[in-house]
Amino acid sequence: MSKFLESLEAKLQGLLEGTVDRVLSPGASRSLGNSLVQLINQKLREDTSHPGTVPDVIELHVSLERWDTWQAARDTLDEVAQEIENEWVSQGYFFQNHLKIRLIPSSDLAVEDIDIKTGFEEIQPEEGTSPTILQVITRAPSPEALPKNACFIINGEEMVNLTSPLIKVGRRTSNDIVIKDPLVSRDHLQLRAQHGHYLLFDLSSTGGTYINNRQVKSATLKPGDVVRIGKTILIYNQDHAQHSTSTNILNVFPGDPK
Numbered sequence: 001m002s003k004f005l006e007s008l009e010a011k012l013q014g015l016l017e018g019t020v021d022r023v024l025s026p027g028a029s030r031s032l033g034n035s036l037v038q039l040i041n042q043k044l045r046e047d048t049s050h051p052g053t054v055p056d057v058i059e060l061h062v063s064l065e066r067w068d069t070w071q072a073a074r075d076t077l078d079e080v081a082q083e084i085e086n087e088w089v090s091q092g093y094f095f096q097n098h099l100k101i102r103l104i105p106s107s108d109l110a111v112e113d114i115d116i117k118t119g120f121e122e123i124q125p126e127e128g129t130s131p132t133i134l135q136v137i138t139r140a141p142s143p144e145a146l147p148k149n150a151c152f153i154i155n156g157e158e159m160v161n162l163t164s165p166l167i168k169v170g171r172r173t174s175n176d177i178v179i180k181d182p183l184v185s186r187d188h189l190q191l192r193a194q195h196g197h198y199l200l201f202d203l204s205s206t207g208g209t210y211i212n213n214r215q216v217k218s219a220t221l222k223p224g225d226v227v228r229i230g231k232t233i234l235i236y237n238q239d240h241a242q243h244s245t246s247t248n249i250l251n252v253f254p255g256d257p258k
Helices: 002-023 028-046 064-071 076-089
Strands: 057-063 099-108 114-119 148-154 158-161 166-169 188-196 197-202 209-211 214-216 218-220 227-228 230-237
Touching: 002 028, 002 076, 002 148, 028 057, 028 114, 099 158, 099 188, 114 166, 148 227, 166 209, 197 209
Parallel strands: 057 099
Antiparallel strands: 057 114, 148 158, 148 230, 166 188, 188 197, 197 218, 209 214, 209 227, 227 230
């Protein structure tokens, strides 16, 4: 097994060298490749509830300052995910789903820091688990971070309550909010709850994300904001303690998109 792990680390380093060393610093590709392989191997040894099953989700938490730069590495990360899956399958292991590497922006990280987390798509962690670099991904809401009574009104008709710390929006059916609009990318945008607000991040979508008719890469959502992706309009609202009056989200709907 040790020879297999060393061989896989070398292959990942080769894939990551140009991109990651450019994004971070020379030699970062070796450290990242090593971390990915060791975390997966550790998870396989420790998780007896999924014998022979390799974790199918890897999250790379990166700094907000490096967020746009990391978007350029998506193709490389897809290649890395495919290489990891192929190599572990060749050793007799299997995946519940195709391996995905997700980029998650974090305001808590220094510019060049990366936090890596791995787990299974639908597995919830046990209560009381302390945060570590290796943990199962969870969608459990964080009450102190989640905006109160946050929601989207989609095209003036459907209200969707926003109750998770991480919400993915796009055309892909595995997203938390699925938008059936051919002009919307499969993975279009992401919402991250933080300090009672949602931060919106465009995921390098083809058509872009617009808030109040202004194209954005990232922004903090405010009550009444009009988000447009493709021909779809999403109007955001939440309770805000600093506002003495509530916003009537239906009144700010601009009409059918053209």
